[in-house]
Amino acid sequence: KQEVTQIPAALSVPEGENLVLNCSFTDSAIYNLQWFRQDPGKGLTSLLLIQSSQREQTSGRLNASLDKSSGRSTLYIAASQPGDSATYLCAVRPKNSGYSTLTFGKGTMLLVSP
Amino acid sequence: AAGVIQSPRHLIKEKRETATLKCYPIPRHDTVYWYQQGPGQDPQFLISFYEKMQSDKGSIPDRFSAQQFSDYHSELNMSSLELGDSALYFCASSLGGEWGDLRADTQYFGPGTRLTVL
Numbered sequence: 001k002q003e004v005t006q007i008p009a010a011l012s013v014p015e016g017e018n019l020v021l022n023c024s025f026t027d028s029a030i031y032n033l034q035w036f037r038q039d040p041g042k043g044l045t046s047l048l049l050i051q052s053s054q055r056e057q058t059s060g061r062l063n064a065s066l067d068k069s070s071g072r073s074t075l076y077i078a079a080s081q082p083g084d085s086a087t088y089l090c091a092v093r094p095k096n097s098g099y100s101t102l103t104f105g106k107g108t109m110l111l112v113s114p
Numbered sequence: 115a116a117g118v119i120q121s122p123r124h125l126i127k128e129k130r131e132t133a134t135l136k137c138y139p140i141p142r143h144d145t146v147y148w149y150q151q152g153p154g155q156d157p158q159f160l161i162s163f164y165e166k167m168q169s170d171k172g173s174i175p176d177r178f179s180a181q182q183f184s185d186y187h188s189e190l191n192m193s194s195l196e197l198g199d200s201a202l203y204f205c206a207s208s209l210g211g212e213w214g215d216l217r218a219d220t221q222y223f224g225p226g227t228r229l230t231v232l
Contacts, residue, residue, distance in 0.1 A: 004156075032219050043118075043204060044157070044223035051219070089156065093219070101172055102149075102221065104156035 002027045002094040006105035013080055014113055021075040021108045023090035028068050031093040034102065035064050035075050038087045047088075048075070080112045116141055118207050118224030126230045127195050135190040135227045139207030145169070146188040147221060148180060149204040157204060163188060164210055195231045202226045 003026045013019055023033070032051045036044040048057045048064040050073070056065040063076040073090055087109045091102040119138040127133050139146050145164045149157040150173075159172035163182035174180075177195075182188045192199060206221040 034220070036223070041202075041228070043225040044206075046220055046222060049220050091157075101159045101170060102147075102157070103159075106156045 002030075002092060002096070002103045004090060004092055004103050004105035006088075006090060006108050008108055009106070010109040010111075012111045012113065015080060015082060017080050017112075018076070018078050019080055019110070021077070021088050021090075021110070023073040023075070023105055025071045025073075025092050025103075027094060027096070028071050029095040030068065031095060033064075033066055033073050033090060033092045035062075035073075036089040036091065038089060038107070040087075044089065077110075080110075082112050082114050084112050085110055118205055118222055120203075120205050120224040120227050122227060123225065124228050124230075126232065128232055129195055129197065131195050131231075133192045133195060133229060135192070135203055135205075135229070137188045137190070137205030137207075137224060139186050139188070139205075140222055142209060143207035143222075144186055144210045145208045146182055146186070147206040147208075148174075148188070148190050149206065149223075151202040151204060151226075152198075153201070155201075160190070192229075197231050200229060200231045202228050 005024045007022045034049045035047045050057050050066040061078040066073045087107040089107045091104040121136045147162040148160040151157040160174040162170045166182045178192050180190045204226045206223045
């Protein structure tokens, strides 16, 4: 059964710092990996999606990488801002659980202080 | 741009009552997914529909049922509610297509319905 782990569970940084969030998964048989942002009590906002054949995706200050063979992904946030404060979830689409399924990690709660 | 719409946003029910949650996907999206997120938990996949047919089933209790209608909106029906059903219920939608197509793979989530069972 696919398991997704995110480290750290919480992170607090001052504004302007570059930071890296980590995601690992146990089974490399995936279609893709998706990073989401969730504000407290709110829905999920899709940030980046990386297909299994890709190594990275970039959107603005965000860069996500994928190393499928080692079961790892990182989300790099450059020049962090207080508005980046949220919980960041990574999710994989496993090949052995039905195409629709997304398996989520428990998230990293990020706090960027002014 | 239009997003996924869920109604109601908040719902309070008593134990053993019934609840119906509604999801309106992004226009032209033909695939709908339902997820349950308990307090402090990660979202758990419940069920999905593609072109009005059930496409995948996850950890959905037998007390729950769902369907997708001809206009592609979906409803999640929950009966004999239990305290443990209190959670945030998300609907997501995507544009169906050959897998590997980015448009088909990205799931766009709605704001969720917060269900509280007393």
